[in-house]
Amino acid sequence: MYSQINKNISRYVTFDANELEVFNSLLEYKAVPKKTIMLQEDEMCSFEAFVIKGCVRKYYIDANGFEVILQFAIENAWVSDISFSIYEDKPSRVYIETLEDCEFFLFSPETKEELFTKAPKFERAFRILMQRSLAVTQDRLFNTISxxxxxxxxxxxxxxxxxxxxxxxxxxxxxxxxxxxxxxxxxxxxxxx
Missing domain, CATH: 1.10.10 (Arc Repressor Mutant, subunit A)
Structure with a gap:
């Protein structure tokens, strides 16, 4: 059940069986139907989600009322509003919606902190994931402009x-x-x- 997410998180850091067991014990499995709004603008995002199956879009609504898609998250991708809700403790400016029936592993900021305490190597793995996400975002911005x-x-x-x-x-x-x-x-x- 956990092999997909374990393989994903182990791309950057090698974990032993006990560390992966701690990680897996803190994950919440959730099946979410197509066309479900998982996060709305002005809500606090309380999850980070790994997509086991399905497709999700993250978007905002611009000043003219148009939806602007920032991210598609498909199998083996992560989706959340880390920048505002989780790290800045501010309401989200984005929506997260399932475009297909989806399956996720979720965890909250609290369970993530518990993970870092119980298995500190995960802090490095998630730092690398964040760095890669930033690089992808910067590349996307550059491509959009140029x-x-x-x-x-x-x-x-x-x-x-x-x-x-x-x-x-x-x-x-x-x-x-x-x-x-x-x-x-x-x-x-x-x-x-």
Whole structure:
């Protein structure tokens, strides 16, 4: 049951069986139906979630009322609002919604601190995960600013090879920062190459 998350967390740090047992004992398994809002703007985020199965989107609503997708989280990804609710102790500015029926392992800030006390090597593993997340976010910001819509879409397909069959095209357009109509033109252009 825990092999998927154990493999994920062990990519950066080697854990012994006892440390993994402590980690697993603090996880909460949760099945969440499609189209469930797990977090809303102005709520406090009280979880970090590892996606066992399914697809999730994290988004905010801009000043014009448009949804702007910040992240897709699919199998083996983590999703939360770490920046505001968990580390800044401020209400969230984002929504987290399931796009498919999902299964998660969740833990709270309190259980994470308990984990760090009982198995200190996990603090290093989660620090590395945070650093990698920051690098991905910075790369995404750079690409949003500097690349054409075609380049962004091709990179999206490379990073998420199956997602275009799993989510609506307007979600992908929102993630890329373009209109659904423009994405359709980009896809037609690519198909002709």
């Amino acid at each position: 690349k054409s819509a075609t380049e962004k879409y091709l990179e999206f397909l490379e990073h998420y090879p199956t997602l275009s069959q799993r989510v609506a095209q307007h979600y992908i357009a929102s993630y890329l920062g373009i209109s659904a109509e423009f994405l359709s033109k980009v896809r037609t252009k690519i198909a002709k190459l």
